Amino acid sequence: MRQNKQLAMSAMVIAALLLSGCQNPATDPGTLPEEKPTKRTIIAGYVIDDHGLSTAGHWVDDAWFSYQGNDANVIGAFEIGGDVYAGGTSYSIGNRSVPCVWKNGVITEMAEPSDADDYYVYSASLIDGKVAIAGTAIYWSGDKLPGYWIDGSWNALALPAGITSCYATAVAQKNGAIVACGYYGSSVYVWENGAVSTFTAPDGYARAYPRAISLDGDTTYLVGYVYSSVADTYAPCTWKNGVPSIMGTPPDPSIIKPYSAAFVDGELVATGQCYVKNGDDDVQVAGYWKSGAWIPLPIPSGSTGARAFGTTPDANVFTGYATLQNGATQPGYWEAGAWHALSLPNGAAGGYARVPLTTEARTPEPARDSGKLAVYTAGAFDSNRPIMDQNGALMYDQYEADYTTEVESFKASFATSIYLDGNDIFFAGNSTDGGAAYWKNGIRTDLAVPAGTFSRTATDIAVSESNVYVAGYFKKSSAGEIPCLWVNGTISELEIGGTLGGEANRLAIVGSDVYVSGYYVEKDEAGADNDTWKICFWKNGIRTDLESVTGLPSITVFGLAQSGPDVYLCGSSGIPADPGRFAPAYWLVSGATLTKTTLDIGSAEKAGLVGLVVEGSSVYATGAFYNAGTGWMPAIWKNGLMSALETDNTQTNNFQTGIAVAVDGSDVYVAGMRSYSYKGEVPTLWKNGEIVPLADGTSYGSMMDVAIRRY
Incomplete structure (x- = not known):
């Protein structure tokens, strides 16, 4: 089941990585000479071609490197031992999402839950040096079963008592144990050490959607959004050890949905989707939340709106895209508040910059075989x-x-x-x-x-x-x-x-x-x-x-x-x-x-x-x-x-x-x-x-x- 690629993918994960040089794609990456490490930013994401199919990959120094996979996109990226790993999805010819992990652009598809008909894939994280992907198995009966993939295998999460369906949206590691979050209706679920706890949306809100986990010692923060059926609006929300709190918003908000979170210098930073009212229209604005306060980013010149996806550990670089006058999406990033557009490869009509990585590790060049x-x-x-x-x-x-x-x-x-x-x-x-x-x-x-x-x-x-x-x-x-x-x-x-x-x-x-x-x-x-x-x-x-x-x-x-x-x-x-x-x-x-x-x-x-x-x-x-x-x-x-x-x-x-x-x-x-x-x-x-x-x-x-x- 295809989800909107701008909205349904979550989790911007912050890790460190450096690529000290960019080789010709035909050159054997194993012959790279030794170079003095310098910090460099890699931005993972995906581009969309003229036929509407997406290609996962990343940019280094504005140069695009494609990953394998048909109609694929990245939702999280990491550096592990000098290699670039990414988690995300590709789509089958039947329009079914296929969870996958890339190592230097080479794809590995994850095992499918037994008898599942489709999947929602929400976020990726790093657990014990392995990429974990949180998601939900969908069945024709209508049941939705929570779980996550790690090391190629599906791990089901126990359903809370009294329900037959719920979603899992994020997974992390806390004190050596798995912690995950999800939702159904107005209920918020947290799985920890095999037990599930149930929390609620704030008063006045009918539905809750936690989308990310961020840990600060023994404190578990969930970041997401809640919906008011009375006002017909969405509001940004955090749950600190299960206690909800509404975050700040820009003036005249209409739709606000945080999808990712991380701690930066002891403060919780979140990014996501944000629209404000402009007459009869909703205009997408770029920005982020820091300790609950909304901080806008400038709208790129010549665009009708923009969105931020993820940030670096120092919150100096935010990835995202700008919406151009013709409706195309221009991938790019904000550095120190200034917008920088990323180049698109030949045949691409638009793209999304999702995850920024900065590191001092050398990375082999990714695979270039991404025929569609x-x-x-x-x-x-x-x-x-x-x-x-x-x-x-x-x-x-x-x-x-x-x-x-x-x-x-x-x-x-x-x-x-x-x-x-x-x-x-x-x-x-x-x-x-x-x-x-x-x-x-x-x-x-x-x-x-x-x-x-x-x-x-x-x-x-x-x-x-x-x-x-x-x-x-x-x-x-x-x-x-x-x-x-x-x-x-x-x-x-x-x-x-x-x-x-x-x-x-x-x-x-x-x-x-x-x-x-x-x-x-x-x-x-x-x-x-x-x-x-x-x-x-x-x-x-x-x-x-x-x-x-x-x-x-x-x-x-x-x-x-x-x-x-x-x-x-x-x-x-x-x-x-x-x-x-x-x-x-x-x-x-x-x-x-x-x-x-x-x-x-x-x-x-x-x-x-x-x-x-x-x-x-x-x-x-x-x-x-x-x-x-x-x-x-x-x-x-x-x-x-x-x-x-x-x-x-x-x-x-x-x-x-x-x-x-x-x-x-x-x-x-x-x-x-x-x-x-x-x-x-x-x-x-x-x-x-x-x-x-x-x-x-x-x-x-x-x-x-x-x-x-x-x-």
Whole structure:
């Protein structure tokens, strides 16, 4: 479950570190010459690229060094024996947070709690020379269980008596023992020596959120914030051995949330999020608390706001970011009250400076392998909510700030396909107004249909030489669907004769030729079960029939893929010796030659292909096979050999299938749907045959397409 990276990560930890020189990334760090130690500040944080993915790393003398990990960010950093260690998270392609620790930029993922579906990761600290990460395991049941990771393992904290859920937000070491804090509702929890103590929010506040621990001898300070439902405001708060006290605020505060704390020269210093009212707007201001008093930092010139994250042991340097006029975040730091912007690496659109470290220890240069993987998926869940996702997270704002009004330029109901064109991302599908549409980088373009049309769907999209091609179909009155093609918004019907109707499903542009795959249905007077499905394709509007099949499931897509000048189409082929059965097949269109290949189905009664892709000399196809005992089950074929895809529930009345396939090196991704308990069919992404856990993967719907970008 993705949390706002500006807000949900806590704990700025103060340690000491020096990097006495910065090498060329290609140089072996083991050959560093001896140099006289001098103090130097390293600032750990992360940057965000043009595609919205983050890269963890640190700055030394304004030079950026990246860490490993996909969509990763740092929440704490330390020096241990001359090495830079950091704690934080990376995000899986299913948008699930993965707690991790870096040593000189090399990532190690932490073990997952048993059966947990996701995690909240709040803060990192140093315990017995090891990085500890406080967090919470999240379960689909709604339970939230507190704990922390250390030395790669998850350590659960005991739930307070009488409750089934709570959060753990910080962990520290006190007199050789573990001390942790957390919350639920208005209760504040402190775990120490295996026992849990319960404290409360100050009078007048309905909820409490302790976010950091700071120790002063035997005194335990918690720093966080509390919420007043009456005033609808947040206030900064400390708990000294469990006794709460509200800290100072700037004039006209609206939202104030401290996240980190440390003792500096015997005084408690805290940093966090702070907004003040400016008319109808909330403006973010930078500053910190010292012994409970609010001390502002100057807003950088040319910015609309700023925030401080952490500080050095002498409270002379504060890390943070400034919000620029265009909304981008500029990482930087305040030193002796003056703002210094940090440089962004190539491809970065913004960043966050999180943790400052000063030391006199030498540090090997971090790893530079931080290539990004973006897995895009299209579909819908909850019947009418769009999947236009990057690594499992919706890429665009669906609602305005009130969370009820739709963003007019978006208004997506479901997505059927994806096309990547350089840095541009196109989706096709339907809007919440019921119209066929496509989206370029989240901006909707509606597709016109003839007068009298009462339903329409866009099924695929491709771009060639700035021309936008969209396949789909529309329906008038009681007649059947009419397959069609839009070119730059102009619609053309695709010929199917006098039939029950049909659909255009997928398309490809090969040179100046436009190929569209689909089908139409011919009526049989004996009944709908005997209607004949005609699998076909259109080349520049001219139809070629491929196969006649009866008994196909109602959810059927006939895929199309391009490989150089050739085109592959997939579907099902009847088995002459056994009427009523059919086998998966694909057709190669190479010039004027049409070649059919029928694939293996093992002991299955019947099977069909829905989507395919060609990578090198290998043909990957996906679809479903059927047996009476299990119903329709998802599968993938590589070069004709079938492998079942993982399922976690079998219900014969549900249709489980792969719909689209994409290949990234040795990894094969399949988008489709599976049966999930009482939810019916749910959107599903498989990687190498196994279900990818999704942050929101158990809502009715389907995934219709998948695409890969690696950079």
